[in-house]
Amino acid sequence: AEGMPGGGGGGDGGKGGGGNATRGPPGKPSKTSKTPPTPSTPSTLASVPGCPGGHNVNAIDAGRGGGEVGGATASLLSIQGTGTLPMEPCCYARGHGHCHWDGQSALKIHPTIKVPVCPGCYKFYFMDAFTYTDGDDGGCGSYDHCRCCADGGSELICCDHCPQLFCKPCIKNLAGATYLEEEVDDKEEWTCFCCDPAPIAHLKPS
Structure with missing residues (x-):
């Protein structure tokens, strides 16, 4: 199934508008509005009708505002010099206006999927x-931004097992063009990298 065009990038001034997402768990229809309302966030997915348990919404997002943006914290350290980099170190949230990696500066660890990202994408x-x-x-909902780049992206794809979205450019960055074609475009269901990190395990520093 093909993704649908979403909102444009948000730049450094804030996140871009949430895109129109495709596919999702049973009972979760495709989005039809580019600017959906923002209801209160449930405490866990187990409390959302139609959603499987396992992903704690608050646990994922609770630390977003408390991190030292652009700096190092105990849990989110710059990985240059502190671990073994993947075979092709680069910013895996690249391709958006907030990516500032020059190919040489220290990378940081993405707070959710644990792959290298540049300080600009980390800050965004x-x-x-x-x-x-x-x-x-009452069906299962979804987040409004790509879990990798945090932008509205160009085409957002819903996970069929949790509310996470990933944009096609980030899926391609993370797992390659062949994966995007064979595992996303050519299939009716998709399991995101939060639920199944195996396709991107080789990108994570050890």
Whole structure:
């Protein structure tokens, strides 16, 4: 299934508008509004009708505003010199206006999927809280931004097992063009990198 065009990039001034997402868990219809309302976030997905448990919404997002943006914290350290870099170190949230990696500067660890990202993308990730939109008729909803780059992206794809979204450019950055074609475009269901990190395990520093 093909993704649908979403909102434009937000630049450094804030996250871009949430895009129109495709696919999702049973009972979660495709988004039809580019600017959906932002209801209160449930405490856990287990409390959202139609959503499987396992991903704690607050646990994922609670530290977003408290991190030292652009600096190092105990849990999110610059990985240059502190671990073994993946075979091709680069910013895996690249391709958006907030990516500032010059190919040489220290990279940071993405707070959720644990792959290298540049300081610009790391800072952008923490700028605003991820908004969550409930599904229609009490069905499972989804977040409104790509979990990798934190932008609205160009085409957002819903995970079929949790509310996470990833944009196609980030999926391609993380897992390659062949994966995007065979595992996303050519299939009716998709399991995101939060639920199944195996496709990007080789990118994580050891």
